[in-house]
Amino acid sequence: MxxxxxxxxxxxxxxxxxxxxxxxxxxxxxxxxxxxxxxxxxxxxxxxxxxxxxxxxxxxxxxxxxxxxxxxxxxxxxxxxxxxxxxxxxxxxxxxxxxxxxxxxxxxxxxxxxxxxxxxxxxxxxxxxxxxxxxxxxxxxxxxxxxxxxxxxxxxxxPLDFVGPLHERDCRAAAVADAANVTLSDFDPSPPGEPATLTMSVAPTGRGAVTITGIQTTNLLTFGTVSQTTVETWPLDEAVRPGDTGRVDIALPLLPLRCDPHAVQEDKRGTIFDVEVELDGEPGEFELAASEDLRGQILTWVADWCGFGG
Structure with missing residues (x-):
């Protein structure tokens, strides 16, 4: 010893x-x-x-x-x-x-x-x-x-090639932030069978230009109505120009993409959305994550909407 x-x-x-x-x-x-x-x-x-x-x-x-x-x-x-x-x-x-x-x-x-x-x-x-x-x-x-x-x-x-895409995505997000503060600002839950409303807010800084062209479905959430086919990208056309002021709120019709309980219980990226933009004429994407409070509200709603909530 x-x-x-x-x-x-x-x-x-x-x-x-x-x-x-x-x-x-x-x-x-x-x-x-x-x-x-x-x-x-x-x-x-x-x-x-x-x-x-x-x-x-x-x-x-x-x-x-x-x-x-x-x-x-x-x-x-x-x-x-x-x-x-x-x-x-x-x-x-x-x-x-x-x-x-x-x-x-x-x-x-x-x-x-x-x-x-x-x-x-x-x-x-x-x-x-x-x-x-x-x-x-x-x-x-x-x-x-x-x-x-x-x-x-x-x-x-x-070996998984994560640094390059992370760097590109974060630099694009910084360029977007220079033109506008883009956030997920509010969530209004819905009863089963109806879409909830997720609010994206765009507040121009007045310094730059960006066009928000769409927001993509996650592994847990999608957009649209109950009767329509699942969409990969919900189209948007919100243009921000230098000198713009005033916040714009965009209502997004949100639906669960899946209703298996383990998808909610083990969720890691279900409330992180890829937002499609155009900067200086070049298309790209950046990640927009719900806050912890908003994430909790959305996951609770999914559980209730799908019928396995507490």
């Missing part, structure tokens, strides 16, 4: 020392290098590659989306236990470092992998941000592997 405890204290001390080295290296790199634009960072020349047999990827699952998080999935194909301390990912498409959510060490046994949850900062937009083809995500982490400790840096892949 004493041997195990002593060994773990030594290992913990090594991770702590490696984490301190990571902080020092990061600080030194920021001091030595001139800024390269929003969210940019250079891997420290003092760090080494990932140990042989250790690999990492940046992934985002469906359960990560609402909290704006992702996971650094670290695989340990060695014969030793890998302990990972502080880590961060630098990517010029984000306005800051991607850092782990929990301040703790992660133990990864031989032949196993662990997803370390990380928080995504706001995106960086502008002409000085590299394209998705040119941008890289660079991981820096403090580790102990067997009797070896250190700080490693490596470019990590995005």
């Amino acid at each position: 004493t041997t195990v405890a002593t060994g773990w204290r030594r290992r913990g001390a090594a991770v702590t020392a490696a984490a301190a080295l990571l902080v020092g290296i990061t600080a030194g790199a920021l001091t030595a290098c001139a800024p390269q634009g929003p969210g940019s960072a250079q891997p420290s020349p003092s760090a080494t590659d990932l140990p042989e047999g250790v690999s990492a990827e940046l992934q985002q699952g469906r359960s990560d989306v609402a909290a704006r998080q992702a996971q650094v999935v670290i695989a340990n194909a060695t014969d030793e236990t890998l302990v990972v301390g502080d880590l961060e990912v630098a990517d010029p498409r984000f306005d800051g470092a991607i850092v782990r959510v929990n301040d703790r060490d992660s133990r990864i046994g031989p032949g196993r992998s662990v997803g370390v949850r990380v928080q995504l900062p706001a995106v960086a937009c502008g002409d000085d941000v590299p394209s998705d083809d040119a941008a890289e995500s660079v991981l820096t982490l403090a580790y102990v592997l067997g009797e070896v400790s250190g700080v490693a840096t490596a470019t990590v892949d995005d």
